[in-house]
Amino acid sequence: xxxxxxxxxxxxxxxxxxxxxxxxxxxxxxxxxxxxxxxxxxxxxxxxxxxxxxxxxxxxxxxxxxxxxxxxxxxxxxxxxxxxxxxxxxxxxxxxxxxxxxxxxxxxxxxxxxxxxxxxxxxxxxxxxxxxxxx
Amino acid sequence: xxxxxxxxxxxxxxxxxxxxxxxxxxxxxxxxxxxxxxxxxxxxxxxxxxxxxxxxxxxxxxxxxxxxxxxxxxxxxxxxxxxxxxxxxxxxxxxxxxxxxxxxxxxxxxxxxxxxxxxxxxxxxxxxxxxxxxxxxxxxxxxxxxxxxxxxxxxxxxxxxxxxxxxxxxxxxxxxxxxxxxxxxxxxxxxxxxxxxxxxxxxxxxxxxxxxxxxxxxxxxxxxxxxxxxxxxxxxxxxxxxxxxxxxxxxxxxxxxxxxxxxxxxxxxxxxxxxxxxxxxxxxxxxxxxxxxxxxxxxxxxxxxxxxxxxxxxxxxxxxxxxxxxxxxxxxxxxxxxxxxxxxxxxxxxxxxxxxxxxxxxxxxxxxxxxxxxxxxxxxxx
Numbered sequence: 001x002x003x004x005x006x007x008x009x010x011x012x013x014x015x016x017x018x019x020x021x022x023x024x025x026x027x028x029x030x031x032x033x034x035x036x037x038x039x040x041x042x043x044x045x046x047x048x049x050x051x052x053x054x055x056x057x058x059x060x061x062x063x064x065x066x067x068x069x070x071x072x073x074x075x076x077x078x079x080x081x082x083x084x085x086x087x088x089x090x091x092x093x094x095x096x097x098x099x100x101x102x103x104x105x106x107x108x109x110x111x112x113x114x115x116x117x118x119x120x121x122x123x124x125x126x127x128x129x130x131x132x133x134x135x
Numbered sequence: 136x137x138x139x140x141x142x143x144x145x146x147x148x149x150x151x152x153x154x155x156x157x158x159x160x161x162x163x164x165x166x167x168x169x170x171x172x173x174x175x176x177x178x179x180x181x182x183x184x185x186x187x188x189x190x191x192x193x194x195x196x197x198x199x200x201x202x203x204x205x206x207x208x209x210x211x212x213x214x215x216x217x218x219x220x221x222x223x224x225x226x227x228x229x230x231x232x233x234x235x236x237x238x239x240x241x242x243x244x245x246x247x248x249x250x251x252x253x254x255x256x257x258x259x260x261x262x263x264x265x266x267x268x269x270x271x272x273x274x275x276x277x278x279x280x281x282x283x284x285x286x287x288x289x290x291x292x293x294x295x296x297x298x299x300x301x302x303x304x305x306x307x308x309x310x311x312x313x314x315x316x317x318x319x320x321x322x323x324x325x326x327x328x329x330x331x332x333x334x335x336x337x338x339x340x341x342x343x344x345x346x347x348x349x350x351x352x353x354x355x356x357x358x359x360x361x362x363x364x365x366x367x368x369x370x371x372x373x374x375x376x377x378x379x380x381x382x383x384x385x386x387x388x389x390x391x392x393x394x395x396x397x398x399x400x401x402x403x404x405x406x407x408x409x410x411x412x413x414x415x416x417x418x419x420x421x422x423x424x425x426x427x428x429x430x431x432x433x434x435x436x437x438x439x440x441x442x443x444x445x446x447x448x449x450x451x452x453x454x455x456x457x458x459x460x461x462x463x464x465x466x467x468x469x470x471x472x473x474x475x476x477x478x479x480x481x482x483x484x485x486x487x488x489x490x491x492x493x494x495x496x497x498x499x500x501x502x503x504x505x506x507x508x509x510x511x512x513x514x515x516x517x
Contacts, residue, residue, distance in 0.1 A: 001243075001244040001266070003267070044272075045269075045271055045272055045275055046275050046279075047275065047276075047279070048244075048245070048248075048268075048272050048273065048275045048276025048277075048279055049272070050268075050269065050271075050272045051267070051268050051269065051272065052269075092244075092266070092267075092268050092272070094242050094243070094244060127494070127495070127496055127497040127500060128495065128496055129308075129496060129497070129498075130360060130496040130497070130498040130499060131307040131308075131496070
């Protein structure tokens, strides 16, 4: 098994096919979308492939160390050209092909007009722990 | 009673219940229930015959569950006519359980999970933590696996090779969570080797023991990976090495060579060298030739190129490498190593950087990045 991060972007990914912002959807379309996402996660749990799913607030702040005894320096928010992560799902699957298939399924979540969003999701493999038989 | 001793009883007890007619999934559940009772009751009141106690209690749990199930469904009890509990445990029952849990109808991950639970006796929570997934996910993976094999008749042994592959996967998973999966794999393989007398089971056991022996030397502070050539050989576990070599020699003497015996032979030659300079690379190359002949594996060819580089010089190693597909995992790392040995640090540094980008684990990536950094620093100094 290998773990993959399915990454959803607020910004920074190519435009979806059904590219209508969520605040323009009808309440029914929103409900249908959320139901689809919950069902998807529940189904992955039942197949033993679910690890984690989280959504992130669009508001973030950059922070850095500024020297001994000084408060952290913060900066941002940054102009809307920056890549912005909306959330993720972590799956644990048998093959890379399975990871792609699941990401595609997630990308088919219904959006405006009840039609699939066809949004771009980024699939990133985890670096697994080191195997004791390779040295 | 030690936790591992208690867990050692589990496959036997499941085997007995299955032989008495319980379905595998129900037997497995009943034994887990009995285990909970044992953990609670034994410390204050240990039984004289732990195995007999487990069989009796698990059988009772099974009957209770079957009755509850039957009354829920308003149908006749199928188990009334089953033989009563009693002594009599056959080693074959346990072995059949190994085969069932590694059944070819299961995906590798399902086989691993089911083996750890039913043969290893680990809890679902322990397995979930070891594989870094939620407990609910692992529970589902195990119950799906149980459903998959529920129709399989546990009446004859299967293919040892499938069981060995599963145990090898468990061993390779390493040491995350609160369970030492490598040690667990060794325990299960030791039992399989003793039960079957199969030479490849012995080969795998030897391979695991020899790799496990090096574990204290394999990582430095902060989990930093230390390559074989730089390991402090004083940290190697000589008792495990001696046992691994004994097991291997007994297997090789039977003259039915297999890939695990060959890999163990290579590991034994490394273990046998008191310093890296004493390593018998010529013999190691010969064993890699054997491994390539047996498996045709590209990874074996890649490792062979490294050994050739040591036995006949880096040029010969690079020549062996040239015949292989550069897309192989770890190809750039091997090429980097051979180029450095050949006196070309600039090429080696570039290849180490490339290798780090495609590394298959975090420790490996950090190690390769350090190699690139070391060479780049040297190149800057001129």
